[in-house]
Every structure is written in structure tokens, then in C-alpha cells.
Amino acid sequence: MRLIQFQTVQGQRHVAVVEGDTLLVVNGAASTRELALDAIRKGHGLAEEVCARGTQPSPSSYRQTLQDGRVLAPLDHEDPAHCLISGTGLTHLGSASTRDKMHQQNIGDQAALTDTARIFQWGIEGGRPPAGTAGVQPEWFYKGDGSIVVRPGAAFEKPAFAEDAGEEPELTGLYVVGDDSKPYRVGFALGNEFSDHVMERRNYLYLAHSKLRNCSYGPELRVGELPRNLSGMSRILRGDEVVWEKEFLSGEDNMCHSLENLEYHHFKYAQFLRPGDVHVHFFGTATLSVADNIQTREGDRFEISMEAFGEPLINGIKAGAAELPAGQVATL
Known part of the structure; x- marks a missing residue:
């Protein structure tokens, strides 16, 4: 599994699974850090946490999101x-x-x-x-x-x-x-x-x-x-x-x-x-x-x-x- 963090055109943050040129947005995840911390608290892996939350396709392709400069570092901290x-x-x-x-x-x-x-x-x-x-x-x-x-x-x-x-x-x-x-x-x-x-x-x-x-x-x-x-x-x-x-x-x-x-x-x-x-x-x-x-x-x-x-x-x-x-x- 490969993940990215990105921003929408409106500036909202999301985590997504990369599937070719499709981004599958992880439900309820604004950052990889919080997704990882939740997985740790629940005692299972990051991939399991992503599967448990589910995903939905992003309206923007991965390539377009990259070209727009909206892809963030894949892990960061708000501070x-x-x-x-x-x-x-x-x-x-x-x-x-x-x-x-x-x-x-x-x-x-x-x-x-x-x-x-x-x-x-x-x-x-x-x-x-x-x-x-x-x-x-x-x-x-x-x-x-x-x-x-x-x-x-x-x-x-x-x-x-x-x-x-x-x-x-x-x-x-x-x-x-x-x-x-x-x-x-x-x-x-x-x-x-x-x-x-x-x-x-x-x-x-x-x-x-x-x-x-x-x-x-x-x-x-x-x-x-x-x-x-x-x-x-x-x-x-x-x-x-x-x-x-x-x-x-x-x-x-x-x-x-x-x-x-x-x-x-x-x-x-x-x-x-x-x-x-x-x-x-x-x-x-x-x-x-x-x-x-x-x-x-x-x-x-x-x-x-x-x-x-x-x-x-x-x-x-x-x-x-x-x-x-x-x-x-x-x-x-």
C-alpha cells in the first residue's frame, strides 16, 4: 500500500491510497500522523486502519494533483x-x-x-x-x-x-x-x-x-x-x-x-x-x-x-x- 497526503483545491487536507492514477481518499483522515496514532491505539497496522475506515475516489486524478502542487509530504506534524x-x-x-x-x-x-x-x-x-x-x-x-x-x-x-x-x-x-x-x-x-x-x-x-x-x-x-x-x-x-x-x-x-x-x-x-x-x-x-x-x-x-x-x-x-x-x- 502507498499513501499520500494532499490538499483539495479548497485547501482541505486528506490522506489517500494511490491506485495507478486514481486517489482513494481515506474516510475521516486529515493526516497520516493521526491515522497512524489511531492504528497504534487500536493495536493494529496502518493498512488495517485504512481498510477499516474505507475509501472513496477523489474527483481529481493523482497526476493532476501532482501537477497542481497540491501533494504534501506524506507524513508531517501540524506543529x-x-x-x-x-x-x-x-x-x-x-x-x-x-x-x-x-x-x-x-x-x-x-x-x-x-x-x-x-x-x-x-x-x-x-x-x-x-x-x-x-x-x-x-x-x-x-x-x-x-x-x-x-x-x-x-x-x-x-x-x-x-x-x-x-x-x-x-x-x-x-x-x-x-x-x-x-x-x-x-x-x-x-x-x-x-x-x-x-x-x-x-x-x-x-x-x-x-x-x-x-x-x-x-x-x-x-x-x-x-x-x-x-x-x-x-x-x-x-x-x-x-x-x-x-x-x-x-x-x-x-x-x-x-x-x-x-x-x-x-x-x-x-x-x-x-x-x-x-x-x-x-x-x-x-x-x-x-x-x-x-x-x-x-x-x-x-x-x-x-x-x-x-x-x-x-x-x-x-x-x-x-x-x-x-x-x-x-x-x-
């Missing part, structure tokens, strides 16, 4: 401060070589290269522990709250101070924390973990800065288990021209960490277990256009596709707001 966006890196086979290739532009930064290789090797050796046990912890980063999320089809803002506007084609895990303070995985979605790789390249310790950008995920939420071997395509389009494209792999067969291990090391922190909160976690990638020396421009479009997730995730790039001038923080 953006209660939606945490985070991620893990060096989780996919090949991701260390991609990271090293990117950092080779700064040959003097040997410490970053060494740490990259070391953390990746730790993942190879201990990132897939037996079920129910904790393995080695991955690289982890904070990206922002729900206010940084750009809906499918909309453009990312490139901050005035940014040095790069680069894509990261990834899978995301979407979670809701139940009334019992336990995390529940709602499903998975395609994601673009938009980042500033030129800033990161200057020094690996700038990684935290480079991640504080927009992101997008969706348009569809896949309910249920994730296939172990997944292949997708990441493209950059400039007008009608494809200026770069490359296959990207995901799923546990292509990762050095198990999903269970990545989830454990995120939700082991008590502050991430606040009832009702939403968590969106990017699982990492081994495929980046910046590693092939591609420089994006305002007006470019990113297209991330994977057959198992339905329609592709498409986002553009536009100029962001002017930055706050230095010295403008007031003292009270």
Missing part, C-alpha cells in the same frame, strides 16, 4: 517544531569511496579522510548485529525541524551564503512516537537530502553546517517492509536536458548497517521519544553528482525515482532569502 529531520551517513556500500572522492578536492584534509574510512569500516564490521542486539553506532546528523521540508514538486531554497546546492538521493524512514513513548515506523519514502557539499569539502567538521538546508521526501509513503535490494535513478535536469544521471542502490543488501541498527541508535535517546512527535530519518546514499564535479544552478530540477515507490520525487532550486547581516543580533 513543525514537533517534526525532527535527521540522517545517517556512511551507511551504504560504496559511500566511503564517494565521500573520499568528494574530499579529494582538499588533499590536506587527511584527518577527515581517515575518519571517513574508519567509521565506514566500523559499519562493515559491526553495523549488522544479530536481531535484537545493538551494533556499532553510525555517523548521525541533525538536519532541522518540519519547517525545512519542501513539498514534492516545489523548489529548494539555496541560502545566500551557500556554496553548493547538491542532491542526495536517499530512502527515508517515517516514524510516529505513540502514547506509550515508543517509536513506530509508519513506512518509507523517497527522499532528497539537499546539502552543501562544497562547504563540507572545506573541512569535514563543517558537515553539521552543510546539512542545515531544505529537504524533501515523498510523494508516496510505502507501508510495510522494505525490499532488501532496491535500484533507483537520480537525475539533474536543466530545461529539457539531462545534465547528469546515475543509478543509486539502497535496501539492506546494499548497506553496511541494518535498518534495525540505524533505528536503535536514533531512538536510544530519550528526548526523541516524546509522544505524538514525528521523525523523518534519511538513511544515506552512495551516489552524489558533486563527486562527478557537477555544479547545479538555480532553475535546475532534481528527479529521484524508484519503481517500488511510485511517482518520482521532483524538486527545483531557487534563490533563498537574504542572510541576516553580521552584527544584527540585538541585546535585550
Whole structure:
């Protein structure tokens, strides 16, 4: 089952099941979050909750709803401060070589290269522990709250101070924390973990800065288990021209960490277990256009596709707001 959240022309929110180009609107569901919380309270799965409520066809087709820009991120929170966006890196086979290739532009930064290789090797050796046990912890980063999320089809803002506007084609895990303070995985979605790789390249310790950008995920939420071997395509389009494209792999067969291990090391922190909160976690990638020396421009479009997730995730790039001038923080 694949779900989307969308708005009607009048601005009303709905959840719908995707069936080809038809949207089957879930009765009495204005958000995926509330639908998931009700399922948790009733002790059954999300798909069962959808079936129990029933559906009715939307008057608008799925394709038209996408073209109109009315498709929302497939899971969100009405208060953006209660939606945490985070991620893990060096989780996919090949991701260390991609990271090293990117950092080779700064040959003097040997410490970053060494740490990259070391953390990746730790993942190879201990990132897939037996079920129910904790393995080695991955690289982890904070990206922002729900206010940084750009809906499918909309453009990312490139901050005035940014040095790069680069894509990261990834899978995301979407979670809701139940009334019992336990995390529940709602499903998975395609994601673009938009980042500033030129800033990161200057020094690996700038990684935290480079991640504080927009992101997008969706348009569809896949309910249920994730296939172990997944292949997708990441493209950059400039007008009608494809200026770069490359296959990207995901799923546990292509990762050095198990999903269970990545989830454990995120939700082991008590502050991430606040009832009702939403968590969106990017699982990492081994495929980046910046590693092939591609420089994006305002007006470019990113297209991330994977057959198992339905329609592709498409986002553009536009100029962001002017930055706050230095010295403008007031003292009270």
C-alpha cells in the first residue's frame, strides 16, 4: 500500500491510497500522523486502519494533483517544531569511496579522510548485529525541524551564503512516537537530502553546517517492509536536458548497517521519544553528482525515482532569502 497526503483545491487536507492514477481518499483522515496514532491505539497496522475506515475516489486524478502542487509530504506534524529531520551517513556500500572522492578536492584534509574510512569500516564490521542486539553506532546528523521540508514538486531554497546546492538521493524512514513513548515506523519514502557539499569539502567538521538546508521526501509513503535490494535513478535536469544521471542502490543488501541498527541508535535517546512527535530519518546514499564535479544552478530540477515507490520525487532550486547581516543580533 502507498499513501499520500494532499490538499483539495479548497485547501482541505486528506490522506489517500494511490491506485495507478486514481486517489482513494481515506474516510475521516486529515493526516497520516493521526491515522497512524489511531492504528497504534487500536493495536493494529496502518493498512488495517485504512481498510477499516474505507475509501472513496477523489474527483481529481493523482497526476493532476501532482501537477497542481497540491501533494504534501506524506507524513508531517501540524506543529513543525514537533517534526525532527535527521540522517545517517556512511551507511551504504560504496559511500566511503564517494565521500573520499568528494574530499579529494582538499588533499590536506587527511584527518577527515581517515575518519571517513574508519567509521565506514566500523559499519562493515559491526553495523549488522544479530536481531535484537545493538551494533556499532553510525555517523548521525541533525538536519532541522518540519519547517525545512519542501513539498514534492516545489523548489529548494539555496541560502545566500551557500556554496553548493547538491542532491542526495536517499530512502527515508517515517516514524510516529505513540502514547506509550515508543517509536513506530509508519513506512518509507523517497527522499532528497539537499546539502552543501562544497562547504563540507572545506573541512569535514563543517558537515553539521552543510546539512542545515531544505529537504524533501515523498510523494508516496510505502507501508510495510522494505525490499532488501532496491535500484533507483537520480537525475539533474536543466530545461529539457539531462545534465547528469546515475543509478543509486539502497535496501539492506546494499548497506553496511541494518535498518534495525540505524533505528536503535536514533531512538536510544530519550528526548526523541516524546509522544505524538514525528521523525523523518534519511538513511544515506552512495551516489552524489558533486563527486562527478557537477555544479547545479538555480532553475535546475532534481528527479529521484524508484519503481517500488511510485511517482518520482521532483524538486527545483531557487534563490533563498537574504542572510541576516553580521552584527544584527540585538541585546535585550
